[in-house]
Amino acid sequence: MGLTANDIIQLPVLETSAVKTGKGLLDGKQVEWVSVIEGPVENFVRKNEFVLSTGMGCEEHPEKLEQFVLDIIKSGASLLGIATGRYVFNIPDRIISLAAQHQFIIVEMPWEVRFGDVLQSVLQEINKEKQEQRNQAEEVRKQLISSVLHDKGLTDITDVVYQHIQMPVAVQNEAGDIRCHSCFEEAEAALFESSASNQNSHFPASIGIVDDHPLYHHMEPGFLQKRPCYRLPIQNNHKIQGYLLFQPEIGQPLTWFMMNVLEHALTAFALHFAKENAVEMAEIRLKDTYVLDLVKSNQPTGTQTAKAGLLGYDLSLPYTCLVGKISYKNQVDFRNDNPANSSLQSLNFNLQKEITNAGAVLNRRTMATFEDGEVIIFLEDSEKLYYKAANQFLDIVERRLYAFLPILEISWGAGKHEGGIDCFKESYQEAKTALEIGRKQHGAGGRTFFEDTRINRLLMNFASDEAIVQIVSQTVSPLIAYDKKRKTDLIRTFLAYNQHKGNVSQTARSLNLHRQSLLHRLRTIESLTQLSLVDPDDLFLLELSVRLWMMQKIE
CATH class of the missing domain: 3.30.70.270 (Reverse transcriptase/Diguanylate cyclase domain)
Structure with missing residues (x-):
């Protein structure tokens, strides 16, 4: 829970002060800061603050004091201390009634109690509490890193995180598959849906989240089975290796300690994934070398x-x-x-x-x-x-x-x-x-x-014969020269014609050509090669020459 209103009231500097309203709330109210304010509240008071005031400016205007107290209540402050004896001699009954109605704590402080002394005492307690949380978080960090260094599994690391934050946690890989979890249903955890991708679902306002923690801006809100959940990226060398899911109960606060534990958990998971990748890469290199040696x-x-x-x-x-x-x-x-x-x-x-x-x-x-x-x-x-x-x-x-x-x-x-x-x-x-x-x-x-x-391998066996080289060159060279000069494709035209067994209509359709254009190309092929496309011997010679040319064995 951290520092509570009851801890504040027990301080020696406030021993002469009296709790006017909310005595039953003292143990349940967290105090994270202390401030002094007079006049308009606006946005100068933050949640869980202990606010000190003399009521200056409200001495002849009870309604102003009432509005001031109401604004403090709406700000989310934990309790209000009013110094009486100068501007406010007694806290009016209407203020006591207002505070009771809103279940708010008001403390009456003697004028002789200096605000500076109160600030010093409260800040010392806050710093002491923060230091204890930092020390505790540091122990958690050591525990998590030790788990990685001693080759503990992801499940062991996840259990450590759950033990300290007491909320369901799970780890996804980059593809979204669940690697491990604590108090999550595995099938359910794999169904995380980002609130940004679900415009029809309303993500509840953050309650008790430390929004000035560096981790806050990396938290992605979403849903699991329509229940609010958060996701944090696990990164290594600026590349996302997976995700850490955690699901606080509705209204459950996320303290600095919890945020620190989550931050240390991300480091531990990133180290674990880095070790996994290193082992996997080493295994791949061994297998690479072995198979390469096998084919040699x-x-x-x-x-x-x-x-x-x-x-x-x-x-x-x-x-x-x-x-x-x-x-x-x-x-x-x-x-x-x-x-x-x-x-x-x-x-x-x-x-x-x-x-x-x-x-x-x-x-x-x-x-x-x-x-x-x-x-x-x-x-x-x-x-x-x-x-x-x-x-x-x-x-x-x-x-x-x-x-x-x-x-x-x-x-x-x-x-x-x-x-x-x-x-x-x-x-x-x-x-x-x-x-x-x-x-x-x-x-x-x-x-x-x-x-x-088989045919191509047969051709390759005699493609280097000088006589064949000369015949193929004489046959194909005129077609190549014509294609380069006229930007046509006579060789492709012949292959299509031969594939369709001399059927002009089918060949024209396959080449997306007009029938007359195809006939003109076929006459050009016959003219350049001095071979007839209806003579079986000429057709065989032309096909053989084109195949050998396409094998790129003959210039």
Whole structure:
């Protein structure tokens, strides 16, 4: 409760004073400050103050004294001391009746009692009480920090906070999930709704909250099941790690001590999250190094196999290898980024978390690492669901990751082997081959499976033959030169025409061209290449040449 009106009345300096009204209220009235005022009250008196007055200016106007007392009552002051003997000889009955009606404490003080002595005595008690609260809060701070340093869990820290503030508390992570709580229903605590987002709900006026405490301006009012609640952000390196929820009873005051405990609790939770992140980052680095070593080795050694078990990996399972190339949709300059907050600095960490999350959703084991803008993933596989499982997995990863970094774009290649423990390097090489072929053929952002690249791999095997190089160059170069000069796209036109098996109407619709415009382009292709689009041999030669050119193996 802190310093009460009864504590004030018991001071030696007030032993000759008399309580005229509100004797039964003395133990329940808190006193936080003392002041002297005469004349208009206006906003010069704050809540829980002990106000001293001589009644000067009201000696011949009882109604002024009555209005003065009424204004003091409305200000929220705890009690009023009136010095009698000069301006007010006796406190009028109407004033006593008014104070009794409003359950307010009035103390009659002899004129001989100096206000300076009263101020000194009361301020000493207030300072003593404040110092006791500071000492108590410091002990709580030590207790909370000790809990973190001795690797106590979030629940232990939350219990310490509850023990000292005696109100339900809970900790949310950044996503809003409840990590721990004391005297909260977990399902209920996860339903915090900010009062700013609910315009139809009226948040009650703050009662007994220390609004000059630094923490006050960070308190976010809200509701849990339509009951008022508060939320405070837990920050580390200017980044929100989670939230601290607490729910005082309606009318329950929040004292300086409680606010200090909450402030120290935020520090303890921030330290705990920082330790968690450090451990998680260390574990990720160990796994990164291990998986990278796995794809570089021809065959896992006995040491690698044993280490796999320590990291939670099972090398005996069949895996699909997924290799992703990270790129950006727009040119981005990260040179001035704060390293602690840079998107590039945190990309691998967030991507690893999304990979782990996607594996958990599909109930499949994963292993992942990163190297030079490339992400390598081994996804637990099954024979029947190879394509489906890989696509589902990548859908989950990309959906959450693109929400975090919308400028990001990842191209994927996939390779699958059933050879078990000896095939990690081979499946990685096949996935990387599929990735390179897919990027050259379709550009960035696509997915290519190794099994679907058989024709392209066949072409790659003889694309370096000098005779073939010359034939392809003679065939494709006129089309490239024409496209550059006329700003057309004859190669794309031919590919669409070939895809639709020579159907002019379907090709025109797919290219959004008029039929006559398409026919003009097809005649131009025949004229430039000296090949007929209705002759099977010519058509094969042109398709082969365009495919090899698109593979970017021949200039």
